[in-house]
Amino acid sequence: MFWEKLGAQLPLDSPLIDEAGGAVSLLDVTTQTPTLLVLGYYRCQKLCSVLRREIFETLGKSNLVAGRDYNLVFLSVDPKETPADAREAKAETLTGFSAPGAQSGWRFLTAREHESAAIAQAVGFDYAYDGKSLAHPLGIAVLTTRGVVSTYLFGLGVDTEAIQRALQRAASNEISAAASPVMLLCFNFDAMSGRYSLDIVKMLRIVSGGFAFVGAAFILRALRRERLS
Known part of the structure; x- marks a missing residue:
């Protein structure tokens, strides 16, 4: 999952391709305007691809101009992926989605394993690679023009308003905590099947924990009313 590292400085001298x-x-690629940084890998056809499509659609519906209002940077953390994979991903993206400035403001990058791992560690992106599949969290790290983590947008369902608000804060060099990514805890990566699956046990823990919190609050309120009566 993402371990929030708000205010963390990214290694801006990291060589990328x-x-x-x-x-x-x-x-x-990150210091001219606020940046939406997405880590993952291009050949992922599961939730990672769903997140990418959501981002493309959301930015396409907004009045934001890439390169002027923001940069969108995808970085593969799969050491086996090459510039050819990035080029293919970008070509497919620009064919299916359109947004002002996307040709130059949407960047699709790769890196050597050491460099991509250092960037992932800097933003708290915790992933595991077994040589065939990559288990990773879903989310966007929003960076200031100084390459500092301003906030995060976690999981799926990212909307235009949330992105615009996050970019405005990043442009002002504000550091703000993200909403708790509860639903991310419900998805586990099964390395055997290569699929994300709903973890019922975790879901039940979340739900039961929520009921316990509500129940405790109700009891405390009742006790206070009894003391005041």
């Missing part, structure tokens, strides 16, 4: 095979650094 863009979709054209050119050398860039994190400094080149």
Whole structure:
């Protein structure tokens, strides 16, 4: 899952490779405007691809202009993926989705394992790679123009208002906590089947914990009323 590291400074000198095979650094792609940083891998056809489509659709419906109001940076943490994978992903994306400035403001990057792992660690992106599949959390790290973690947008269902609000805060160098990503705890990655599945035990723990909290609050309120009467 994501371990929130609000205010953390990313390693801006980290060498990366863009979709054209050119050398860039994190400094080149994140410090002109606030940045939406998404970590994962391009060949993922599960929830990772769902999140990407949601982001594309949401940005396409907004009045935000990539390169002026924000940068969108996808970074693969799969060491086996290449600039060709990034180039293919970007081409497919621009064919299916349109947003002002997307051609230059949406970046699809790869990196050597050491560099991508260092960036993932800096933003608290905890993942596991077994040589075939990658288990990873869902979310967006929102960065200031100084390459500092401003906030997070967790899970699915990211809407235009949430993205605009997060980018405005990042543009002002504000640091703000994200909402608790409860539903992310309900999805487990099954390395054997290569699928995400709903963990019923965790779901029951969450629900029962919620009922226990509500019950305790009700009892405390009743006791206070009794003392005052």
